[in-house]
Amino acid sequence: MNTRKVMHFVAEYGIFVALAGLFCFLAISKSDTFFTTRNLTNVLRQNSHTVILATGMTLVILTAGIDLSVGAIVALAGVVCADMLVKGHGVFFALCAGVAVGGVAGLTTGVFITRVRIPPFVATLAMMLVVRGAALKYTDARSIAIPPAIEQSFSALSNGITPVLIMAGVLVVVWVVLARTRFGRHIYAVGGNPEAARLSGIRVNRVLLGVYAGCGLLAGLAGVLVASRIGSGYPQAGELYELDAIAATVVGGTSLFGGRGSIVGTLAGAFFIGILNNGLNLYQVGSYEQMILKGVVLLGATSLDLWRGKDQS
């Protein structure tokens, strides 16, 4: 195998190799602390909301867009959900309300992107400010505690492997959408060549609306899960989560230029970052160094993406 082929392989499957390598390394070197059911379940659970956010982000980035508002939506969905519980609505209703808030925010962004033609970066940045501000205003910047009477049934959402099951459900649904539906294929088409998509009879604006609404819904779901874990609706929750989601998506091989990427890659990207954090904690590396390392990983993954793009043109 020559160098070019090796490079190609690394670019195409690098994240899976890297994830497997990292996992094996930690499983051997820290078998007593890393490779335990308890720790691994924790890793899965701690990263479940990042994976859910990154799944929605993957849809958006596949269309060559970006969504900076998901972190703020996590907060607003959480406080709305908590408030519904305080007001005596059932858990299911509160949950749906939180998710719906995310969907409405995403749909609104989508309208501005498709009708007014505001670039996604600006439209979602604006939505981030609006939504975060709304969450703070709604709560007067205080967190809303979940009433003790229903805390038990609400926190069941984040106990044990429930969040992991929810994450798995989201992954399966979105994977099916992307790989096995017309809508999913249209997402790739719109991201790969919007003009060709239009001339193929694809209603590009509808696809984009669907994508931003879907990303918002998933952010709402993540927000509800976060509220369940911390036991309250906290208006400052989810800060910088959008960046974690983007990082996981990009490290997982989805191209920022649109048209190329996969859910499986995003899953691997999210857990690469998650396990890296976990491993660094076990090695007692400080959080500042962890931040630097995350940045380096992101630079490396993006460089590979660009190199691969050039390779195929």
Add this chain to the structure above:
Amino acid sequence: MSLLRLDSITKTFPGVRALDGVSFDVEAGEIHALVGENGAGKSTLMKVLGGAYVPDSGSVSVDGQRLPVGDPLAVQRRGVQIIYQELTLVPELTAAENIFLGRELGGPFLARRAMVEQSQRLLDQLGADFSARRRAARLSVPQQQLVEIARALGGRSRVLVFDEPTSTLPAPDVERLLALIRNLREEGHAIVYISHRLDEVFSLADRITVLRDGRHVVTAPAAELDRRSLIRHMVGRDLEEEFPPREPKLGEPVLEASGLLDGVDLTVRAGEIVGLAGLVGSGRTETGLALFGAFASSGTVKIGGEPVDVRDPAHALAAGIAYITEDRKAAGIFPQLDVAANITICALDALIMRGPERAAAQEAVRAFDVRCAGLHQRAGTLSGGNQQKTLLARYLLRRRRLLILDEPTRGIDVGAKAEIYRLMNRLTDEGLAILMISSELEELLGMADRIVVMRERRTVGELDRSEATQERVMEMAT
């Protein structure tokens, strides 16, 4: 001694020998045309010359002195300038700033006036009718090309390489460019001219070199070659004829359109190929897009006698109208998707069943003779001809009644062109109506049963196959 000499250049890419011991030379005061099908190695050879590629072996020399390989700057310093097919101007800069890009005059502060004056002088010499202070974005394509040429000349060039310079130019500008190139020859420049358009090659070239599959086939004075022998050298066999004979069996009118744009009236019958001629800017492409619902226009469109509302391409496709773009890269192919997905994209069910999808794609690949490594090959890596066939497969996967082809053979080599023409014949035999938009008159005369001529966004007349000549079409179009 030759001014520029490339000697035994070999260049391999993984799995492909792109150039195999190719030699090429050009004298001062000579136009040497380089021809060959797509993939013959012309572009690779010029990239080796320009320093973008490092050859495995072989040498490049100017005036008998070897140039360091893979060093674009050294090549330019020795006076070799390549004018690429794609225009490379920075749109936000003025013509003058573009001309002096990378070799600005002045010390720490730019000598702006001197650069503008020198640029204007160069542009005037080239017959330009615009100011050097104008921003590139506001120049037309022919004007931008003049700026590119001025930039090349400003670099004290001795060897000029033109890579497909006329592929995006309207006819009158082509003549002007060819005259300009002849002038440059008289001034003693050595000129390499790369083109698919054989009539231009014969009207310009002193010598012609043919490449095929990365090998040098022949170099001969242009006077010793004719069109037929040149094509034989290019494709490696006799091409029976460029345009297969047509025996149209005309049926009922399929398309009846009236009042599009500023007065476009068109009828196309089942089994008929109607050619749409006109100069650049006459509204040919807009007409095609308007019929397809991709360009807003007043007027009425009837398919099979029934009025249809072509609000957007989805409606047009549902009504049986398909449009294949003139710009495959920007508006046709999904480069990262595979051949199968490219073909099935506008015929998908809400839920995709992989088996039937691939079977349909496989069948279309066979019917349209798309040559690919498999359904999994990414469409961006197909040749121009196979990309075009992929688009035909996509738009004809479902039954259509009218096919609009915009520049169906642009950027496609001679062999693949003939295949596209034969496909058009087969499709009309099956009863499809075809509207062919083309800026190549020969193609219109060779394939269309009827030619409709456009001028200033309206139809101004039509000619039957038997009465159409280049002169008569041009007369109507201007």
